Structure formats: C-alpha cells, structure tokens
Amino acid sequence: MSQGEFDIIKRYFQRSTNKVDGVEIGIGDDCAILDVPCDHQLAVTTDSLVSGVHFFEDVDAYRLGYKSLAVNLSDLAAMGATAKWVSLAITLPKIDEVWLAEFCRGFFALADKYNVKLIGGDTTKGPLSITVSAKGLVKTGQALTRCNAKIGDVIFVSGCLGDGALGLLVKLLATETELFTKDNQQAFVNALELTEPRLHLAKLLVGYASSCIDISDGLSQDLSHILNKSQCSAEITLENLPFSDAILNEIKLDHLSLSQVWQHAVNGGDDYELLFTIPADKVSAFKALLNTQSKYDDLACYEIGKITKQKQIECEKLTTASAVSSILFTYLQQPVDVNSTGWDHFK
Template sequence: MSDLSEFSLIQHYFEQLTAKRDDVLLGIGDDCALLQCPEDEVLAVSIDTLVENVHFFSDVDPESLGHKSLAVGLSDLAAMGAKPKWFTLALTLPEVHEVWLKKFSQGLAKLANEFKVQLVGGDTTKGPLSISIQVHGFVDPEKALRRDGAQVGDLIYVTNTLGDAGAALKLAQSELVNESFDNEDKRYLTRRLECPTPRLNLGQKLIGIASAAIDISDGLVADLGHILEKSSVGSRIDLARLPLSASLLKLERAEAEHLALYSGDDYELCFTAPANHYTEIEDMFQGQCTRIGVITNDDGIVVIENDKLKSLKNKGYDHFSNS
C-alpha cells in the first residue's frame, strides 16, 4: 500500500473517532469544519505539541499518549473555566503502525467522549513522531479565569496533590531511589505522569469564585509565578500545607516538597480566591483542593518553613533553559 492511501485510511479512521455534537454543522471531510458558536460566550483556544523523546518516551503506552495529548489542552480550558467543545489534531508519524494507532486513538477517544468534545479536523503527515492538538471551548468573557486577577489578601489553592508526575519522571530516568516505592506506588505515580486528569468540572465551578487561575504544567513555583507576575502581587506559601500523596511521602519530606514545588506535568489547577469565599470553597470542593498560602505584597514567592520565611527563586521547568 502506498503511503498516501495508508494516510488517507488514517483520516477516514479518525473521522469516526468521537461522538457527534449538535453544534458541529460540518465536521471532518471538507476544507474546513463549520461550528456553531454560542451568542453570549467567547471562544477559548489553546494548542499543545508533544514530541517523541522531548515530551514522552518512545516506549510510552500509546493509549496513555492518546489520553495525554488531549488532556494537556483540556487542562488549559479548565484553567480558564471554559466548557470544552471541539478539537483538531495534527499527527506526524514515521510509519503507519496499526496496533499503535488503534491504541493511541482509543486513549484519545475515551477522554474526548468523557467530556463530550468532538474531533472536527486534522492533518496527518509522515515524519518524526509528534502530536499537536488544538482545543476549543467557550466561556463568559467577563468571568473567564485569567492569570491577572489575583489581589493582596486572596487565598491560594491547588487541586489534588502535587509532585507525583515529577516523581514518576525521575523514577523513569533512574534519578530516584527505586526502593522507596512498592509496585502500587510506581503504578500510581506513572499514571499521574502519563494520564493526567483535566480538572474541567472544577474549573467551571470556580467561575464567580476564583480571582485568578492557571494549570500546573511546569511546576507550582513557575506557574504560580505567572499569576503573581500578571497580577503584580507576591505570595506566601506554607510548605507544611502542600498536598502530597501517600506515595510521594515515602520519599524524604524535603525531597517530596521539592518535587511539589518545582516538577511539572501534574496538570492540577492553582487558583486564588478572595478570603470571603473560604467557606464556600471548603463546602463545594471538599478535599479536592487545598489552601496553601496567601497573596501578599512580597517580591515573588516566599515560603514559610518551620515558622521561618524563605524567598524562592523561580526554578520551574523552562523548555528553553540550558541550566
């Protein structure tokens, strides 16, 4: 079979991948998709590219990779409080490997159908393995969760636990002592790295409550740093309050805290909210998020450790940094 017909087969295959939405007037198969936009909301758009050996290992489970390729984009929509609707996919493959493709698309379709997002267009080319997905969602322009709304006195929260994905990455790179974890810990941590959960429901519930939000892709220090910079404020973080999983706590506390502060890929949300929403947040999110600090006039991030204050330098993962 020629490459051309193989690749058109893939396109035909992806056409049937996700459930149909009523607001897709014309989906895959024409020059453009035609999409019905709600009148009172605006389009929220984000794109992410995952490249083999940069963002994922060659031997990663293709089903997980399909999941993660979409999850990272949906996480951006969650961080804006947007409702997800559609996505487009640009897939570059070195060869057509049917088993790989089937598993990849299964992982992708499962997550897409869970949140009722439809694949509305795509492109497939031959080359080094990379996956680009652009997601589309809608949000009230007055209420979208931006990075620039944090005010002095606002409380700082994060969802779930931090540092798990970072620990899994270090385990895979043999930078952590393997004996710290049993097989169940390793499975849990690996899943947190390979199959992040976009916090879409939480993000939408934060509309009208949060003053600023971001998803943690590059580490808490780096991503909270973006909120601080855009909002022209500082923060104090209580290290003792960082939410750490039971698996991560099998490491030395200092190492677990370091991963929670600086390692990326957790795709949890970090948000700020005025203190008068405290009770509402505790009631609404019961255990799904943790208050870790407060917005201040400090310069950047100051951490509270054993009742002492320590200023942190921004050391989050930077894709273009040589250090």
C-alpha cells in the same frame, strides 16, 4: 497526499458529529464550521508533544493518546471553559495499525468522558509528534485569567503535588534501580501518564476565583505567572502542600525526605492541577459549594498560601534563587530555602 493518509483518517479519526454538538461541518472539508452561542466566547489552546522531549519513545500508545488530549483540556479548565471540540495533527514515522488503534483508544476514552468532539486535523509522515488544539466555551466576560489576583486572596491548589515529577524520575531511572516500592512507583507513573484535567472543578471556580492557571511547569514557575500578571507576591506554607498516599508512604519508609518532596512539588511540573486564588470573603461560600458536589470525586482543593503585597523577598537565612523572588516559602512560620526553578524548554 497519499490514499493511505485518507484511509488512516477514515478508519481511526473520523467519527460522527452533528449540530447538537455545535458542529455544522466536521471532518471531511477544508475547515470545520462551529456554532458558538451568542452569549459565549471561544477559548482556544494548542500544545505539541514531541517524541524524546515530552514523552519517551517507548511510551504506551494508549497513555500517549490520553495525555495528548488531557494537557489541552487542562488549559481549558484553567480558563474556566467547558471543553467542546478538538483538532489533532499527528506526524507518524510509519503506519502502525496496532499503535494507532491504541493511541485512538486512549484519546477517545478521555474525549468521550467529557463529550469532546474531534472536528479535524492533519496527518503527515516524519518523526513522531502530536499537536492538539482544543476549543471550549466560556460565558462572555467570565473567563478566568492570570491577572486579577489581589492582596489578601487565598491561594488554593487542586489534587496533589509532586507525583508527576516522581513518575518522570521513575521512568528515567527504572532500568538502573528500583527507587520506590512497586505499587507507589506505578502510582507515580500513572500520575505522569494519565493526567486528569480538572474540568468539573473549573465550572465551579467561575464567579469565585480571581485568577487561575494549571500547573504544568511546576508550582513556583506557574504561580510566578499569576504574580507577574497581577503585580503581587505570595507566601506559600509548605506544611499545607497536599501529597498523595504514595508520597506519604515513601516518606514513612525513608525513601524520600521532606525537603526532596518539597522540591518535586514546587519545581517538578507535570501535575496539571489547578492553582487559583479566591478572595478571602468568598472562601467560605466556595467551600460550601464544593460540599454540595458529592457526585464528583475530583474536587479536592487545599489552601496553601496567600497573596501579599508586591515586594522582593529577602531574608538572611535564604541563599538560593528563592531569596530574591516574589514567593516566600515558610514551614512552621519560618522561611525556608526552596530553590525555585520550574521547566523551561530552552534552558
């Protein structure tokens, strides 16, 4: 390893930590040493972002730094964990100090917001890629999982759906045509690149949610993970899906049809909202709890369906992949043909 690597680490990534942060030993040794409280378990998640696959080569460095951490913190939120520590492995084609400064500014803007400490990692030379491993704490036995949804549970989603997928569409086609109004285009791109992990909501879900997952690959695909693990099916009410003001405005302007919005919301991915189930007898108490949390502005949750008995959904009106699946989509109580796909790296 060259001296340049150590200079990069010291200048851009090394920050002070102490035992108050749970860090016995941080950056500077071969391993970080962390103190985990005796009544807690450690939640660990790792994601890689590769240039040309997960982000455009010309993406703003600040936004890339922000999102590379955000997608990992979203995984911790889905488990009901409190984010604590993160390690970062970054591969750089060259040393670009302006780019590095902006990347770190975005990364630490989100880390500081949630008091997450960078405790180690690696820097190498090669095609641009970022791998982040985030660690959090959850009280022993209280982690949220995908496997405990039960028949009759109410399905909720946080935030709004579809904006991230539309942001990707804007980025892909922006050089060819202006798809939407300028302000709405920017709102969609912001949703794609400045993902907000729902860590505040995650803490409230513990004790209420029977299952939980974050929506990274699309509502249909991520919901299917819960259904497969829990051995049940679901009915999703399309008129209850939450949409942002930007999407509603584009529908009003006839730039988007309702069926197009459904496809983006159900299959688009990049929402990083929480999808969770709550037993019917706990829904009122959960909503009451949300109403007491006025200091947070990111707790909006919406009922979008219910968990049903495991079955193959078959209907004469349905012809695509949704015709034989574990998810029934309805609109005004009538079955609707929504081609359920979702993101898969190898398809």
